[in-house]
Amino acid sequence: DAGVIQSPRHEVTEMGQEVTLRCKPISGHNSLFWYRQTMMRGLELLIYFNNNVPIDDSGMPEDRFSAKMPNASFSTLKIQPSEPRDSAVYFCASSLGGRASVGELFFGEGSRLTVL
Amino acid sequence: DQQVKQNSPSLSVQEGRISILNCDYTNSMFDYFLWYKKYPAEGPTFLISISSIKDKNEDGRFTVFLNKSAKHLSLHIVPSQPGDSAVYFCAAVGGGADGLTFGKGTHLIIQP
Numbered sequence: 365d366a367g368v369i370q371s372p373r374h375e376v377t378e379m380g381q382e383v384t385l386r387c388k389p390i391s392g393h394n395s396l397f398w399y400r401q402t403m404m405r406g407l408e409l410l411i412y413f414n415n416n417v418p419i420d421d422s423g424m425p426e427d428r429f430s431a432k433m434p435n436a437s438f439s440t441l442k443i444q445p446s447e448p449r450d451s452a453v454y455f456c457a458s459s460l461g462g463r464a465s466v467g468e469l470f471f472g473e474g475s476r477l478t479v480l
Numbered sequence: 481d482q483q484v485k486q487n488s489p490s491l492s493v494q495e496g497r498i499s500i501l502n503c504d505y506t507n508s509m510f511d512y513f514l515w516y517k518k519y520p521a522e523g524p525t526f527l528i529s530i531s532s533i534k535d536k537n538e539d540g541r542f543t544v545f546l547n548k549s550a551k552h553l554s555l556h557i558v559p560s561q562p563g564d565s566a567v568y569f570c571a572a573v574g575g576g577a578d579g580l581t582f583g584k585g586t587h588l589i590i591q592p
Contacts, residue, residue, distance in 0.1 A: 405584075412578055
């Protein structure tokens, strides 16, 4: 099993540019989560999909952030326009169950974003 | 406001001794708790979990204890090994939310 695959692993961009992060969950998993890790706030849940439908996006910081899951094997997190405070590591995770406790989350290796 | 708190950013333990990592939570609706381990440049990986109906769960060298009245859980690693050096995240789920709420993590350093 390839695990959760994220791309790019590293992204350096200038303030104001659009950033798109990509995620391929584990095949057969029906839940997908986007998390952001910063020194100040640790791991924060941004948005959660179940069967490709966004269930909880209360963690999305502001309108500059958007996420989509057009099919069971692909999701994107987009930031437009990006700002320096968006610099963080963004993790995608998937799980079998509709609830994190049903099956533990499997995380990708993360996408490290630096906005100059 | 952090609903899951790990008050020790780092912990140093000698190899072979016991490592105890602590976690406190404020949301009484949490009913399932998990520990994740993270190495540099990798994503967190699941380590061990406990349901709120239990007070202890053991898996090899790892034991998680839950004290619901104190809203406190701890992870015990014994004996500690060099490969245990990592950041450990406490996480909780419940109260109608499906995603995990994480603490900020504790960096465990195992000294040879």
